[in-house]
Amino acid sequence: MRLPDSLMYENLLFNINKSKSKINDIQKEIASGQKLLTPDSDPTAYTRLATAKATRSKLSGYQENIELAHGKLSQYDDTLGSVYDLMLQLKTTTVAAGNATSGDNGADVYKAKVENILKGLISLGNTNVDGTYAFSGSLTDTPPFETADNGQYITEVSYKGDNQSKIYNLDASERMEINLSGREVFLGTAGNDESIFQITMDIRDSISENGVSNIDDHLEKLQSAMDRMLLKRGEVGNDVQHLEDLETFMDTMGLNLDTRISGLQDTDLAEAAVKLVSMQTIYNASLAMASKLGQMSILDYLR
Amino acid sequence: MSFVGLNIAGNVMRATRSAMDISGQNIANADTEGYTRQEAVISLLVSGSSLESSITGGNVSTRMTEVKRYRNELMDGNYRTENQILGEREGLDKYLTEVSSIFSDVSDYSLSDTLNKFWNSWNTASQTPEDVALRNQILEQGKILVSSIKLKATGLQELKETVTKDIYTQVDELNSLTEQLASVNSQISLAYNNVSQTNTLLDQRDLILDKLSKIADVQVVEQKDSRVNVYLDGTPLVDGNNSYDVEAQINSDNEITFVKENGREVEIKQGLLKGYKEARDEYIPSYMDELNEFASSLIEKVNQYHSTGYGLDESTGLNFFSGTDAFDIDVNITDPRQLALSSTTLESATAINLEGETITTTGTIADQADSFGITPEGSGVVSVNGVEVAWTDSQTLNEILDSIGSATGITVKFDSSSQKIILSSPTDSSSITVSDVSGNFAAFTGLAGMSSTTGSVGNGENGVRIFELSTEKLWNNQSFTDKYTGLVSRIGYETSTVNTTKGTQEQYVEMIDEIRKSESGVSIDDEMMSMIKYQTTYQAAAKYASVIDELFQTLLSDFG
Numbered sequence: 001m002r003l004p005d006s007l008m009y010e011n012l013l014f015n016i017n018k019s020k021s022k023i024n025d026i027q028k029e030i031a032s033g034q035k036l037l038t039p040d041s042d043p044t045a046y047t048r049l050a051t052a053k054a055t056r057s058k059l060s061g062y063q064e065n066i067e068l069a070h071g072k073l074s075q076y077d078d079t080l081g082s083v084y085d086l087m088l089q090l091k092t093t094t095v096a097a098g099n100a101t102s103g104d105n106g107a108d109v110y111k112a113k114v115e116n117i118l119k120g121l122i123s124l125g126n127t128n129v130d131g132t133y134a135f136s137g138s139l140t141d142t143p144p145f146e147t148a149d150n151g152q153y154i155t156e157v158s159y160k161g162d163n164q165s166k167i168y169n170l171d172a173s174e175r176m177e178i179n180l181s182g183r184e185v186f187l188g189t190a191g192n193d194e195s196i197f198q199i200t201m202d203i204r205d206s207i208s209e210n211g212v213s214n215i216d217d218h219l220e221k222l223q224s225a226m227d228r229m230l231l232k233r234g235e236v237g238n239d240v241q242h243l244e245d246l247e248t249f250m251d252t253m254g255l256n257l258d259t260r261i262s263g264l265q266d267t268d269l270a271e272a273a274v275k276l277v278s279m280q281t282i283y284n285a286s287l288a289m290a291s292k293l294g295q296m297s298i299l300d301y302l303r
Numbered sequence: 304m305s306f307v308g309l310n311i312a313g314n315v316m317r318a319t320r321s322a323m324d325i326s327g328q329n330i331a332n333a334d335t336e337g338y339t340r341q342e343a344v345i346s347l348l349v350s351g352s353s354l355e356s357s358i359t360g361g362n363v364s365t366r367m368t369e370v371k372r373y374r375n376e377l378m379d380g381n382y383r384t385e386n387q388i389l390g391e392r393e394g395l396d397k398y399l400t401e402v403s404s405i406f407s408d409v410s411d412y413s414l415s416d417t418l419n420k421f422w423n424s425w426n427t428a429s430q431t432p433e434d435v436a437l438r439n440q441i442l443e444q445g446k447i448l449v450s451s452i453k454l455k456a457t458g459l460q461e462l463k464e465t466v467t468k469d470i471y472t473q474v475d476e477l478n479s480l481t482e483q484l485a486s487v488n489s490q491i492s493l494a495y496n497n498v499s500q501t502n503t504l505l506d507q508r509d510l511i512l513d514k515l516s517k518i519a520d521v522q523v524v525e526q527k528d529s530r531v532n533v534y535l536d537g538t539p540l541v542d543g544n545n546s547y548d549v550e551a552q553i554n555s556d557n558e559i560t561f562v563k564e565n566g567r568e569v570e571i572k573q574g575l576l577k578g579y580k581e582a583r584d585e586y587i588p589s590y591m592d593e594l595n596e597f598a599s600s601l602i603e604k605v606n607q608y609h610s611t612g613y614g615l616d617e618s619t620g621l622n623f624f625s626g627t628d629a630f631d632i633d634v635n636i637t638d639p640r641q642l643a644l645s646s647t648t649l650e651s652a653t654a655i656n657l658e659g660e661t662i663t664t665t666g667t668i669a670d671q672a673d674s675f676g677i678t679p680e681g682s683g684v685v686s687v688n689g690v691e692v693a694w695t696d697s698q699t700l701n702e703i704l705d706s707i708g709s710a711t712g713i714t715v716k717f718d719s720s721s722q723k724i725i726l727s728s729p730t731d732s733s734s735i736t737v738s739d740v741s742g743n744f745a746a747f748t749g750l751a752g753m754s755s756t757t758g759s760v761g762n763g764e765n766g767v768r769i770f771e772l773s774t775e776k777l778w779n780n781q782s783f784t785d786k787y788t789g790l791v792s793r794i795g796y797e798t799s800t801v802n803t804t805k806g807t808q809e810q811y812v813e814m815i816d817e818i819r820k821s822e823s824g825v826s827i828d829d830e831m832m833s834m835i836k837y838q839t840t841y842q843a844a845a846k847y848a849s850v851i852d853e854l855f856q857t858l859l860s861d862f863g
Contacts, residue, residue: 006820050415
């Protein structure tokens with residue numbers, strides 16, 4: 001085939017430009033660290049990437065929720081522990097007051113001691129973390145327990161919160177309902193008999209110079225309140241265990257997703273570098289060829 | 304002895320001089336666009352029949368009889384047909400690549416990532432709904448999302464305007480080319496007998512036809528006198544020495560139409576103009592529609608949930624987004640406390656007697672996750688989604704719930720641990736409307752609260768419900784992310800398909816062009832070789848003339 005000069009140069013230029021633009025693409029991949037620069041470079045990978053990213057993002061949301069729930073439960077666990085300790089102290093005090101002999105003048109001291117325990121319990125009930133009240137259900141800006149007194153002793157504790165559970169979305173299908181409202185923890189569900197505050201106030205009011213009236217009855221109510229408290233702590237512990245399992249599971253899942261996302265979008269530097277070198281070789285060769293061909297001329301051979 | 308020898312030498316020298324001139328012209332135009340290689344055709348001059356030959360007894364000489372123009376007309380035709388197809392692909396590819404770069408969001412600030420961050424901000428804020436700073440995050444992410452949606456929408460809109468301008472420019476180019484062609488036609492008819500001038504005009508003619516074929520699917524008819532007539536969709540653009548303009552107009556459907564001077568609409572089926580029209584009137588509007596559908600569903604769905612919830616300031620019924628499509632979408636809420644993270648869930652009744660209770664209820668439940676705590680009392684008729692269910696005092700609560708369930712298809716059950724009646728719709732998008740037809744409404748404190756008591760601050764149920772929208776399958780098993788990703792990957796697929804077919808067609812056209820050019824292009828090597836050939840012939844002829852001259856000299860001096 002005849003090869004006119006203009007055609008030869010056109011072809012040379014076309015091929016040089018082609019390898020130059022390929023080099024440019026690889027350079028962009030390396031410089032940005034990303035394989036998918038536009039959706040048309042690999043639409044299938046793009047779809048997979050977007051789906052993986054959305055899943056990852058949602059998983060992060062759930063991980064955040066689990067962490068929050070975990071923190072909240074740990075805090076409840078601490079508070080319930082302190083409440084239990086105070087109840088234990090109340091029990092000791094009650095037994096001691098019951099054993100007091102007449103004429104000790106100790107009744108007022110015991111009464112004051114129980115009153116302090118009551119105040120301690122109320123203040124635990126009004127625990128406030130980061131500006132939110134832990135035990136007022138969903139009314140987190142209201143102190144859950146309000147007291148009324150007769151000048152000397154607290155006579156009434158009323159609940160101002162609600163009974164709503166705090167719900168954490170642990171994943172798409174699982175919700176953890178943390179129902180530790182003040183009513184549930186401190187007041188119980190069976191009226192005044194279960195109310196820790198009422199039990200404490202009753203014990204206080206039963207203390208006299210002659211010991212404690214109906215002491216067995218009081219101790220029995222106190223003990224069953226303490227048992228309920230232990231049960232609650234046990235439930236909290238179970239929930240914490242479940243959350244920890246979930247955390248581990250989600251960390252693994254997150255890691256898998258991260259690997260997949262990275263595989264889809266990140267440049268494989270080693271591969272890209274090798275490709276770059278091979279493209280450079282081709283580019284160099286085509287340039288060298290162009291310069292060699294340009295030097296060749298029939299005019300050199302004609303006098 | 305006659306002067307025939309000098310005659311022969313003169314003829315040869317004249318012919319070779321002309322041939323060298325033509326080689327010189329070829330070399331000079333080696334890089335001229337559209338130039339066709341020419342060659343001198345030197346043939347025998349048999350002067351046998353002339354008076355001269357009768358004297359000389361039939362001598363033979365040479366002369367240049369023709370200037371041959373190396374043109375492969377079959378390949379010209381092929382080139383133009385394929386170039387029309389290439390034009391269409393190129394026009395479409397040019398703008399689809401632009402669309403692709405508008406949607407080239409693989410970075411961390413892409414729309415799909417912004418969307419993910421937007422959903423997550425609802426989740427984060429809903430876990431501690433009383434935190435105003437976290438609520439602000441929702442507003443911020445909402446604004447970022449809105450602006451990136453708008454950016455895509457206006458990007459498409461602007462691109463459409465650019466295509467329109469490009470179409471006008473190409474139509475101008477088309478008209479200018481047909482005008483030039485008409486003028487070349489008229490010059491061809493005048494220069495019909497001047498060989499070198501005609502060849503130059505033919506080159507111009509062919510170059511214009513090549514250019515025309517890129518723009519539109521024109522049909523070319525060559526006349527006997529080498530003039531060409533050009534037709535588009537059956538009507539003439541160039542007829543002899545006259546040309547007729549085409550105009551691009553925008554019709555009532557906001558689509559481009561091409562109209563001739565005489566008002567006749569012409570259809571362009573190939574070429575750049577077709578590609579541009581496809582991009583402007585088919586591809587871009589369909590992407591725009593899909594983006595609008597995405598935006599309007601986002602507005603509708605988020606608002607549907609948001610308006611049923613309650614803000615920190617007890618506001619309710621507010622829309623989160625304003626606007627209806629990708630162009631006017633905006634964040635409606637300015638005060639973060641108005642974000643309705645709380646659902647309408649009310650405090651459940653603490654004591655409820657399951658035996659022999661009757662219920663009635665009113666209000667609208669937007670979602671299956673809604674639940675009510677109620678204190679049933681009295682008797683009457685309940686209407687659930689328009690289906691009326693009556694009950695009597697003799698029924699237990701569970702029996703009543705069952706009868707509502709079987710009459711409406713809605714799952715109704717009483718959850719004794721939470722003391723709530725749970726209504727669940729079998730289809731997630733339909734809402735449940737509950738109202739009392741007759742009966743003692745006032746007794747239902749929980750439901751009365753639906754319209755008067757607001758949600759409480761610590762409840763983030765509604766916000767979580769909006770977060771759950773992120774993976775909810777709203778269209779044919781597609782979530783918002785799937786929907787948007789679907790659009791982008793469709794753009795990706797279509798762009799890469801057009802790009803590939805364009806590349807293939809480009810190579811095909813290149814190949815045809817190469818075959819064409821291998822005949823019509825100038826090769827310096829060839830020209831130099833013929834130059835030497837003619838030079839040598841010329842030198843030989845000159846030598847011959849001088850030898851003849853010497854012979855005459857000898858003859859004349861010897862006899863003189």
